[in-house]
Amino acid sequence: MKLKILPPTLRNDKRYISFEAISEIPLNRDDVISRVWETSLNFHGECKTSKFDLWIMKVWKIESIDNNVIKGIIQCSRNEVNSVRAALLLISKFSGRSVVFHTLGISGTVKSAIKKFIIIENQHK
């Protein structure tokens, strides 16, 4: 059973950050979740991270020749976008291998985030 969704006036304001992650070994959604939370908790602390309302929404695997590239969308609070971007920047390692996160853009809805930044060329989502 799920809680009824809040009316629009009581909802938290959100932004959706589109990111791409290039890594030496393949990543999946769980790996991304653990790295992003761990880096944010270490950098900003527990109290500040609780204000972000972080949520990794979806992750897509992108075909690439020599690297493993994934693109995804992160949901965060509207007022804390800069702090989340800073935490994403600071992710550098996963299981001893190098990884890098770039933010492609920020938007207010999931649909426009996908349309503008996650361009799928003949790919199945």
Next chain:
Amino acid sequence: MFFDFHVHGDSRLALEARRLEYNGVAIIQSSKKYSQKKSVEIKEFDGDFRIWSGVEIYARNPEDLKKKVKKFRDKEDILIVNGGNLKINRAACEDPRVDILAHPYKNRRDSGINHVLAKKASENEVAIELGIASLIKTRLSSRARLLSQFRQIIKMHRKFGFPTIISSNAYSIYDLRTPRDIIALARCFGMTVEEAEESISKNPVNIIERNKINTVVKGVNIIE
């Protein structure tokens, strides 16, 4: 005047609470292992430090909850309902005989309270409890998630006005914290000083005062 309304233990814990400058505690028994004799034993009146007794109800479904509330309401000063399940949360908020709904966010990803439950809780004057014990025992991401659940509850409290209570849910002396420290912590997760002080002083007193008046339905009291 500071009170801690969710302490599991015996008189040793109450002595420690008195040393930490609380003015009263409520010693809570679980409804699974309830003994009437213990409830009478621990009620003492020692100067300006008072001990009340209460029971924490573990219910499987709303019908079970109603039976247990009916059973324990006349015997105990304080009734706490163990929250977490949405149906139990809803049934507890709709029942004016319940005093406190404890940790509605337990084992959940959301906060357990939405605008519907908040409105019912403020109409029936059911207090929502923010438990410090789970903050102390968790680390890292579960602690961050707990803090955002607390923020959500405080946001609902500001909009709808149900009473909030902060308590320690202590099982040993290592779980108790002084009242001023708890106010300082409450300011970190978004409460104002007035809201935090109300949660550990004024709201517990209101619960006790309300239970002294023998109420049948809202607006109808039995005087004799």
